[in-house]
Amino acid sequence: MTQTTSQSESNWLAPEELDAARERLPILYIDAIPVRVDVHGQITSVGLLLRATGEGRITRALVSGRVLYQERVRAALLRHLEKDLGPLALPRVPLSPAPFTVAEYFPTPGVTPFHDPRQHAVSLAYVVPVEGDCEPQQDALELTWFSPAEAREESLHAEMAGGQGLLLQQGLASVGC
Amino acid sequence: MTQTTSQSESNWLAPEELDAARERLPILYIDAIPVRVDVHGQITSVGLLLRATGEGRITRALVSGRVLYQERVRAALLRHLEKDLGPLALPRVPLSPAPFTVAEYFPTPGVTPFHDPRQHAVSLAYVVPVEGDCEPQQDALELTWFSPAEAREESLHAEMAGGQGLLLQQGLASVGC
Amino acid sequence: MTQTTSQSESNWLAPEELDAARERLPILYIDAIPVRVDVHGQITSVGLLLRATGEGRITRALVSGRVLYQERVRAALLRHLEKDLGPLALPRVPLSPAPFTVAEYFPTPGVTPFHDPRQHAVSLAYVVPVEGDCEPQQDALELTWFSPAEAREESLHAEMAGGQGLLLQQGLASVGC
């Protein structure tokens, strides 16, 4: 999970305050798996971002980020999808507020399959069809579309950090892929 | 649940054969709740059909019908939505094959909240956004759009047969309405 | 949603720090609907707590509370169920981490159906069978078991605060009640 401190977020919490909170509270996140679907609701491709981590490693990543104070989960989903895929991505936010799973990223590795060295993040994970044009934004180097078969490959999951490969697999399983 | 024996269905099972099967096997159905949604994935209206039953009673009804031999559940959903709402309805079939509930319509009333005097039907129920123009077709007299608040009213559920009022309520609850 | 600042929680966040965080971040909660089930997995009764609110009002309430730093959601569920129902309640924590819904309690009424004047709480909601002896603990005055039919009554929901009546209804709908 990557996160940028944007202008709008700084209205809610100064960076040093967020750092303090991160050492004391679980932080609420969303994770989104962007997909293309056909008219039968079948997934035709799965989008993954290419990012450079703080340590200069290149990883594949889901769309993810923090839910802000007084922000609806749905609004956070839309905001992060737009932030990463651009304003023309036209995501179809799921009808149901229930995520396909809850990923618990712990600062200590091994407690759960999910790990975030910066914080204890609890993330609501959704599969989100996007219908428009996607362009990687901000700190994403690239957006790559994979076939459902490719997206199930363990070699691809190995390029993902923090357990997101498993999360991708769980998301694909939840939609029958 | 209403059903018409269309030309295409007769390729699979003659009416008298279907009648015999209906006395011996659970018959697989789908139920769909057509909805309009806004850009945040929030439901803005819920569509119900107005139908005349065999006994001349007028009822509100969901889109529902049988799954045919060698037909995918998704294809059955699309076929029945198109049959009842017209070819321009543009339904967004759900990504996940898992229904929000399974409605067990028993021929004997009272076994479950769902009842179908003709058969034991087991129905996979979905909430389905439609994006195009809907026109009631065939034996549907009318398609009426209700606000989510109206769709939760018990007086409306009382106009629905076979327990579909409860099914509507369960579907709305599943999407946080 | 009620909450007590117990000894163990103070290890994580001092009350004044929690107050500050509550004005800046969504706080992660769980809500649990305790139920009794028969051998077929059908709900036979639904448990609600009777509580006195800070303002001296008496309300019916679900089991709910905060997820702590470095605490698993499952552990938080168990902890709050034990805190409210006693150590012999024997709750069966759900297998799936996915809640039946996510209740977004806003400090401003009307943004969502859920309201918490103290904070923006995002709550993962579960239906949890309990098999042992339940005894209300701490600030709960009483635990009352209702039949599923009674638990669906709007008059009962009117005795619940913050939108928990709706949450109860959504939970019952999710298990086919």
Place this chain on the structure above:
Amino acid sequence: MTQTTSQSESNWLAPEELDAARERLPILYIDAIPVRVDVHGQITSVGLLLRATGEGRITRALVSGRVLYQERVRAALLRHLEKDLGPLALPRVPLSPAPFTVAEYFPTPGVTPFHDPRQHAVSLAYVVPVEGDCEPQQDALELTWFSPAEAREESLHAEMAGGQGLLLQQGLASVGC
């Protein structure tokens, strides 16, 4: 998916009638993944049956079977679990009637990931904790318990027929394994 024509089933449909129906209608099935869970609701082991197929091949299999006329899905789950694991298995039937997925077994291979040469079976799939003593019954040669890690191995899935390896994987993903 294997199935035995037991005494009780013959009350509903004679074998030759069932054969005829199987060529004309989708047949409703259940699939169950028996699991052992700890007090936190985490899966500690997954049970698979060892069976000899009609062609003399040995395969690993889930508990599965037909839903009968006028039988509740829950009753079918209990009946098949008892039939395969014995009367002392003490399965905890899920509260929710919604399966984690719907497996569509087609008689033609390749239409879906699931295949049953005898019929078009549509199966509601559940993960079911069992708390008692399990003894393989009838045509099951053995019941073997695997760790969650073993149960995710592709080599194990390769020993399963009809796509049940994928179904097992989807079931484990649905509970966060």
